[in-house]
Amino acid sequence: MPTSxxxxxxxxxxxxxxxxxxxIVARCREDGYEPVILDREGDQAIHCDLADPDxxxxxxDRAIASGPITRLVNNVGAVFPHSVEDQTLQEFDAAVALNLRSALQCTQALLPGMRNAGFGRIVSMSSRAALGKEHRAAYAATKAGLIGLTRVLALExxxxxVTANAVGPGPIATDLFRNANPTDSPKTQAIxxxxxxxxxGTPDDVAHAVSYLLDARCGFVTGQTLYVCGGLTAGRADV
Structure with a gap:
């Protein structure tokens, strides 16, 4: 439950x-939180380009102007599907900026308030692709980077x-997944x-996992990666 x-x-x-x-936003409202959204679009969002540091x-600055925020979900991300051979440096840099650098920047901005409150919850959206997936060179590298960042945050x-954990979705029925995994592809059906x-999986499956990790009672779980993947990682996840 949210703290008082x-x-x-x-x-x-x-x-x-x-x-x-x-x-996740909808679930947070159900759980009694007030979501503060950073996104390029959306009627209720503070509009920004999360790939751009400025x-x-x-x-x-706008988000914390009215006071500290002690819960953070680093959710934004993009796939840039290509093999290692075909992945351009421009795409790789774009993936790092959006998927990984923005998570560090948001975390750094909120940490002082969390430390002052003696309480914080940080959840970063990794992916099952962090364990390895063909044609996901930039995506897998950045999502694995989020796991590394999460583990360092947990220690520090x-x-x-303050707890820090990652969620690693598997195949979730979203536009992002469908764009990178066409529904008529044999590889998609094989997944x-x-x-x-x-x-x-559904977005609600992932939101439920995030809800658990954001809870004030979830104070003894930190530095972990929770795979929400329908069991696809069973026996395969080393990190």
């Missing part, structure tokens, strides 16, 4: 206007009452057929 102090009721969510982010900094911030639960 008013500033602890707010949760910053990047990329919260569509897909998994929108489901635009992100200005949005973060635990004494301040579904391989899942022990024999179905695609």
């Amino acid at each position: 102090t008013s500033h602890a009721q707010r949760v910053l969510i990047t990329g919260g206007s569509h897909g998994i982010g929108a489901a 635009s992100t900094a200005a949005a973060l 911030e635990g004494e301040h009452g 579904i057929d391989t899942a022990p639960v024999q179905r695609m």
